[in-house]
Amino acid sequence: MVTIRDIAEKAGVSVATVSRVINNKKGVTEKTKRKVQQVIKNLNYKVDPIAVSLNNKRSKTIGLIMPDITNPYFPELAKVIEKEAMAKGYNLIICNSDNDERLEKKQISLLEQKYIDGLIIASDLFEKSYLQRDIPVVVIDRITNHEFSTVTVDNYNGAIEATEHLVNTGCKRIAHISGPPSVKTAQERLKGYREVVQKESWFNESFIVNGEYNLDKAFNVTKDLLKNNSEIDGIFAGNDLMGVGVLKLLYSLEKLVPDEISVIGFDGIAFSKITNPELSTIAQPIKQIALEATTILFNLIVDKHSNVFHKKLKTTFRQGESTKH
């Protein structure tokens, strides 16, 4: 392995000078600079980031922790974040916490030990105490308290829009397949649903069932739901994954969508477009979320004490074929 010392030797200068050249510090003659750069190129020298980290406590790396890598929403986010990070000369470590708090803590610890320069995390449980070091953090998707910067969407109003869309297209009995009660986005979406239906005379608490943001779970709970409430003619699924599960169920029950039952989801993942019929949904600006998150994070990295920042983005209704026009 070729080290900074080798370069110094071949170039006939000191390691300090080489270091200065590498890091673009001033105080080096143009001439020696060239010479050093030439040698670096000739020997195909690369600085060892591990050695740098050891005295920097920095790594040109950011971490990304997601709760469920098999929910396409997160890979879509990750893809953009990785691209942005690499464009800025950082690389990204993606971790899948699998909704497991213990695993999440372990991953955070590991990432910190690698001296990551920043962390983007989608987690409800996350809080300051999880951190050993004082690294910049941006929380996405899931909303926590306001210790850290966040990038989220307006789940509440999105949910209202979803539910009202069902109302406006003629649904008379609207159910909600909610996400895990512990997850803030799920709470907000449920609240939006409630806001719209609570005043209706037909509304009934049994119209709310928990699908855990999980496709199969949604399939099963919706099956029970419909068994007990055959009058339901509209379903607002808390996310697209569950919306897809609901469509699958309705297909197996030979229910006509949207003629007999309308379905709307939430997220706007690419896969919501592939169902037959295509799922109507409240789309999140996934790309923008990723961009905002990385931007805020990099600001934080550059200026550790830049303000805590809360960005709330708007959702967009996307008409599919699973609801009427």
Added chain:
Amino acid sequence: MVTIRDIAEKAGVSVATVSRVINNKKGVTEKTKRKVQQVIKNLNYKVDPIAVSLNNKRSKTIGLIMPDITNPYFPELAKVIEKEAMAKGYNLIICNSDNDERLEKKQISLLEQKYIDGLIIASDLFEKSYLQRDIPVVVIDRITNHEFSTVTVDNYNGAIEATEHLVNTGCKRIAHISGPPSVKTAQERLKGYREVVQKESWFNESFIVNGEYNLDKAFNVTKDLLKNNSEIDGIFAGNDLMGVGVLKLLYSLEKLVPDEISVIGFDGIAFSKITNPELSTIAQPIKQIALEATTILFNLIVDKHSNVFHKKLKTTFRQGESTKH
């Protein structure tokens, strides 16, 4: 930050002894060992993996590079690999090369610089020259030459089974939506298809179109395909992602599946089950692939010169609703 020196001091021993305790080396009295461990616990000391890496050239980390994180096949793999790695005390760095050779090279370089102990990669282009250091590598999914250990499935026979299934269920004109011609799995699946249909009098080269393993692309090329060849009554899609795209197209064309056209995919991703009708497919043992790959990799890590190993797993036909029985 509490270092090994702090521990040594509080415990009244040398750093060497502390290091021995940490690494479970023999030659330490049970008594001093206990004392040191006590201090470590009290001060909540954690070894700094970066410092360890600097003289080890090891990191307790393995890398995973995948070509497309938005194809659910890969997150499904990643999930299992991460779990396995963490169980063995390693952590995983997931990278998405996005089918970009330059990016892939960059990621490999970055991972090497982080002193990863091993690499699992899904790539056709990958070869020895990409590596600077001599680290253990397992190539999955995509088949390369035999320099490295590989874990793959029998794409050829799987493709034959897919095509024969269409034949056996009465399809008379069978087309193939292939993956990128440069990708070996795509070549093998195409070859399997050819094997079955080549002898048929109706077979025509125009029945093979390239969908690039991409959903939207498959949608579009299949549209053209059917426009020009309305007699086609069976489609073997090179992967499930494209199979899903084909189903979507057929739905939009109001073609009855499987009555008018049968469709079969390849991979067996979870999402192939959510379409209406459910996609018949040649399922890969995704979990097993991940397990084999990590097992082989860890063997390689323990014994750098353990044999290069090629594991070829079998596929399984999975009857959905998009083909007849």
Added chain:
DNA sequence: TTGTAGGCGTTATCAG
């Protein structure tokens, strides 16, 4: 402008 030397936190070698 350039060089020397100490330090980042560990491990490993060699004495004791």
Added chain:
DNA sequence: CTGATAACGCCTACAA
């Protein structure tokens, strides 16, 4: 069984 100390590769005062 234990302890000093050099090394890992780099950065950064401080000196020259």
